[in-house]
Amino acid sequence: MINSKIKFIESFFPEKVLTNDMISMEFPTWDSSKIEEKVGVKNRYVVQENETALDLAYSAASKILERYDKNKIDFVILCTQSPEYILPTTACILQAKLGLNKNVGAFDFNLGCSGYIYGLGIAKSLINTNMAKSVLLVTSETYTKHINKLDFANRSIFGDAATATIIEVDENECLHEFVYGTDGNGACNLIIPNGGARNIREDDPVLLDAQNGNKRTENDLFMNGPEIFNFTITTIPKLINDVLQKNNLEISDIDYFIFHQANKFMLDYLRKKMKVDSEKFYNNILEIGNTVSSTIPIALKECLEDNKVKTGDKVLLCGFGVGYSWGATVITI
Structure with missing residues (x-):
């Protein structure tokens, strides 16, 4: 191969x-x-x-x-x-x-x-x-x-x-085995309702209450934060176990962990639940925010530049969110 x-x-x-x-x-x-x-x-x-x-x-x-x-x-x-x-x-x-x-x-x-x-x-x-x-x-x-x-x-x-x-x-082979997952039942919890074939974009949309004083319309992005959090904390620990098992590795074999940078609270929760040392876990979106599909490669680039990871290291990458969709792999630097 x-x-x-x-x-x-x-x-x-x-x-x-x-x-x-x-x-x-x-x-x-x-x-x-x-x-x-x-x-x-x-x-x-x-x-x-x-x-x-x-x-x-x-x-x-x-x-x-x-x-x-x-x-x-x-x-x-x-x-x-x-x-x-x-x-x-x-x-x-x-x-x-x-x-x-x-x-x-x-x-x-x-x-x-x-x-x-x-x-x-x-x-x-x-x-x-x-x-x-x-x-x-x-x-x-x-x-x-x-x-x-x-x-x-x-x-x-x-x-x-x-x-x-x-x-x-x-x-x-430095891109090792992958594990993927999907649950379309969660589609409604992170969605832009209008603008596709199902619902056309409205010229004069109604302004809706998006909780806690926030406002949105059906033309805008909607995110149900509590449901996204619940999905993440129930799905991702199993995903990590699955990808480690598929690659015949233990969690101690991983030199560094880079997850999708959703938010600090969620990442802290996942790290503690998986009992990963903070020095081996990337968590820094202070200056750039959640950049969706770009968070993992941005983090990987920064870790390489800061020598947090080096040649020969095994790094576990994990992404999750809208869809619901999730995936993980292990790479060798």
Whole structure:
């Protein structure tokens, strides 16, 4: 079997920053200190009105192509829930903007917080089956475009960002076994009700109470926080056990853990429940917020740069959220 490995990771953030103080100026009753303590976010990057996920994706991919020969890429996969158009696929437009060869494959896939795990699995499959030798995996999300301006709860959580990862043929298999899961019964708990084929986007939507003074319409993102939390704490510990078992590993064999950066409280809860030392567990979304499918690659890049993980380390990656969708794998650095 042909083996694969992550070679390079880059990230890109918009220039505009939304701070807790800025949100407090709009909503004087909103306690920014409590949000920072519980959610773990102080600042987040947000796109401008005319800035899209494609723009962020192009910038992230351009950074990685400064040190990687674009002619080696033979597949582009783009994870986003903020596509440029309903059709064509955003990955096709990205291929042209990057000036990649026309004999590359390219497609989008619509996933949120589990997206990077799925993307790595797809890239591994393409390489292991000799359909590609070099895959450009891009995650790019602009959830802030989906959030109502009066929904300060969700505005305090989410930020915008993009990442680009090169997965390439390698002598050793460094992307190990994957475990995936899905429960579409939870779809209603993290959803944008209008805008698809089922419910058209309304021109004059009714403003709804989204609890605790937050407001939204059916055109906007809705998140049932308590239900998302319950799903996570019941599903993810089993997922970790399953992926360790599938890779014939014990939890003590893992050098570092990188989970989707949903919020500080949730990550603290999961770490303690799994009895993982805080020094082996990434938890830092203070300056960027929850960037959905980009949180794991951003965290992995930061851990590599800060020498929290090094060559030969085994790192457990875990993503979970909207769908419900979840996935995990173990990689060797």
